[in-house]
Amino acid sequence: MVEHDVHQQTYSLVKLVVLVCLLFLSACISVEARIRHYQWEVNDEYKSPDCYKKPSIIINGKTPGPTIVDQQGVTTVVEVKNSLFTESLAIHWHGIRQIGTPWADGTEGITQCPVVPADTFIYKFVVDRPGTYLYHAHYGMQRQAGLQGMIKVLVPNGVVEPFSYDHDRNILLTDWYHKSTYEQATGLASLPFVWVGEPQSILIHGRGRFNCSAPSTDATLCNATHPQCTPYTMTVVPGKTYRLRIGSLTALAALSFEIEGHNMTVIEADGHYVEPFVVQNLFIYSGETYSVLIKADQDPTRNYWASTKVVSRNSTTPNGLGIFNYYPNHPRRRPPTIPPVGPRWDDVAPRVDQSVAIKSHKDYIHVPPQTSDRVIVMLNTQNRVNGFMRWSVNNVSFNMPHTPYLIALKHNLLHTFEQTAPPDNYDHENYDIFNVAKNVNATTSNSIYRLKFNTTVDIILQNANTINPNNSETHPWHLHGHDFWVLGYGNGKFNQSIDPKNYNLENPIMKNTIPVHPYGWTALRFRADNPGAWAFHCHIESHFFMGMGVVFEEGIEKVGKLPTSIMGCGESKRFHRP
Numbered sequence: 174m175v176e177h178d179v180h181q182q183t184y185s186l187v188k189l190v191v192l193v194c195l196l197f198l199s200a201c202i203s204v205e206a207r208i209r210h211y212q213w214e215v216n217d218e219y220k221s222p223d224c225y226k227k228p229s230i231i232i233n234g235k236t237p238g239p240t241i242v243d244q245q246g247v248t249t250v251v252e253v254k255n256s257l258f259t260e261s262l263a264i265h266w267h268g269i270r271q272i273g274t275p276w277a278d279g280t281e282g283i284t285q286c287p288v289v290p291a292d293t294f295i296y297k298f299v300v301d302r303p304g305t306y307l308y309h310a311h312y313g314m315q316r317q318a319g320l321q322g323m324i325k326v327l328v329p330n331g332v333v334e335p336f337s338y339d340h341d342r343n344i345l346l347t348d349w350y351h352k353s354t355y356e357q358a359t360g361l362a363s364l365p366f367v368w369v370g371e372p373q374s375i376l377i378h379g380r381g382r383f384n385c386s387a388p389s390t391d392a393t394l395c396n397a398t399h400p401q402c403t404p405y406t407m408t409v410v411p412g413k414t415y416r417l418r419i420g421s422l423t424a425l426a427a428l429s430f431e432i433e434g435h436n437m438t439v440i441e442a443d444g445h446y447v448e449p450f451v452v453q454n455l456f457i458y459s460g461e462t463y464s465v466l467i468k469a470d471q472d473p474t475r476n477y478w479a480s481t482k483v484v485s486r487n488s489t490t491p492n493g494l495g496i497f498n499y500y501p502n503h504p505r506r507r508p509p510t511i512p513p514v515g516p517r518w519d520d521v522a523p524r525v526d527q528s529v530a531i532k533s534h535k536d537y538i539h540v541p542p543q544t545s546d547r548v549i550v551m552l553n554t555q556n557r558v559n560g561f562m563r564w565s566v567n568n569v570s571f572n573m574p575h576t577p578y579l580i581a582l583k584h585n586l587l588h589t590f591e592q593t594a595p596p597d598n599y600d601h602e603n604y605d606i607f608n609v610a611k612n613v614n615a616t617t618s619n620s621i622y623r624l625k626f627n628t629t630v631d632i633i634l635q636n637a638n639t640i641n642p643n644n645s646e647t648h649p650w651h652l653h654g655h656d657f658w659v660l661g662y663g664n665g666k667f668n669q670s671i672d673p674k675n676y677n678l679e680n681p682i683m684k685n686t687i688p689v690h691p692y693g694w695t696a697l698r699f700r701a702d703n704p705g706a707w708a709f710h711c712h713i714e715s716h717f718f719m720g721m722g723v724v725f726e727e728g729i730e731k732v733g734k735l736p737t738s739i740m741g742c743g744e745s746k747r748f749h750r751p
């Protein structure tokens with residue numbers, strides 16, 4: 174009996190141990206399955222995405238780089254080897270809020286030091302929400318040399334989205350210049366100023382077509398039959414519905430995108446579900462992402478044009494063209510029709526209408542706080558500083574410090590940047606937004622806005638006339654580390670006592686990038702609840718380069734121990750351990 178009991182006990186113990194081991198193993202496997210590793214190498218190489226040979230920056234041989242596809246909740250580890258000859262780099266994960274990992278935001282000068290050639294930097298962050306996001310260089314003007322791509326975050330197994338489709342596709346829209354990034358940056362920072370001008374091509378997922386026989390084109394650099402510049406083709410099966418995720422990372426251009434003869438139902442914007450609405454042209458600004466549903470319900474015996482056009486600027490850039498290919502027609506078969514011309518570049522009303530139409534899906538509303546603790550009005554102006562062309566917020570043009578803010582703030586190196594806070598407003602009474610400023614001179618500073626942790630902040634982006642008469646541009650503003658509620662848009666000068674009464678506080682969409690339309694204002698609200706230092710800037714690459722941005726700090730005391738891998742520049746040299 175006793176012996177039997179001992180056996181019984183031993184048996185139970187073994188069973189328990191085996192069970193614990195199995196549980197541990199499966200936990201390990203499931204944890205392992207929740208981590209995805211990517212290995213990237215960044216190189217300089219000639220590419221001809223529009224048939225014209227240009228020095229480009231590529232990831233694993235490609236631009237756009239590989240699309241990251243992960244499920245919500247996955248820890249994404251991207252090991253980036255910098256194999257550029259002489260340039261450092263940093264990569265930003267655009268739309269990923271980096272909750273608890275502010276050091277992985279990839280903004281040079283703000284959250285990290287640049288990654289020098291031959292070094293490898295490991296970005297590690299959680300893709301915590303389903304949706305469509307982007308990644309791109311955030312150092313100098315490297316983005317427009319090709320260092321960019323898309324991130325697709327899928328819903329977990331069993332989670333149903335508020336729409337259905339048969340296939341999931343994604344395209345990145347970019348504009349493309351033939352001059353190198355360095356030549357362009359040099360022009361912007363020179364006296365006299367040399368503007369980058371209009372892009373030579375619009376690329377649909379890295380493919381365009383420059384006219385090699387255009388006057389003054391160097392024939393030795395342009396090859397109309399280069400395999401890299403065959404048009405982008407999206408093949409569809411008649412009757413099926415496609416979710417098309419569209420991202421824009423243009424350097425300059427605001428775009429209209431359409432598929433000839435097909436309606437598009439907008440369902441997602443910057444990772445948030447939209448109350449569906451139908452468009453023929455989708456207006457998309459640099460830094461934005463949308464998902465649209467397209468049904469392949471037109472004549473299946475032919476192909477159709479996919480077309481994208483520059484709006485908001487009187488551009489010389491030809492429309493970007495691709496082929497919407499009905500299977501089994503040949504994917505290169507030219508559609509029998511003339512490509513769509515697209516909307517007028519200077520017709521602002523339909524663009525504002527689209528902005529206003531984007532509301533939160535009714536079943537996914539995040540109700541915003543009904544009041545805010547602080548209102549910052551940001552006047553956007555083009556200025557001169559010591560003769561140099563700049564852009565400013567409230568007459569302050571942003572300069573990057575040598576020591577990234579996150580490190581300076583966390584390690585109390587406050588002498589590394591100016592401590593006078595930038596202004597929360599401008600001379601509202603006397604500034605005429607409809608005319609060139611009487612005094613176009615501004616100052617530069619690297620001071621930052623320090624936000625009280627867990628408060629609600631309103632930002633009013635106020636547009637104005639540029640330095641040229643009768644001209645106001647569209648600026649897409651992007652906020653790092655947060656999504657914001659879009660409270661409203663208006664024409665002319667924002668009126669603090671009237672306009673807030675018309676804010677949408679019921680079902681505003683949340684976004685991370687938003688346009689401020691010509692001569693207009695855009696109001697947004699966010700919670701300062703993500704400890705770190707975060708950029709907020711115009712996503713036109715040359716404009717940020719010329720100072721059009723600010724930095725917010727919040728809850729710095731709550732930021733965990735910084736990885737030493739982000740250090741090594743400015744006064745952070747002494748903390749760097751390779």
Ligand SMILES: O=C1O[C@H]([C@@H](O)CO)C(O)=C1O
Nearest residue numbers: 368555639640641646715716
């Ligand atoms: O920053 C810019 O400079 C030019 C032009 O204003 C120069 O005069 C332009 O169109 C911009 O967007």
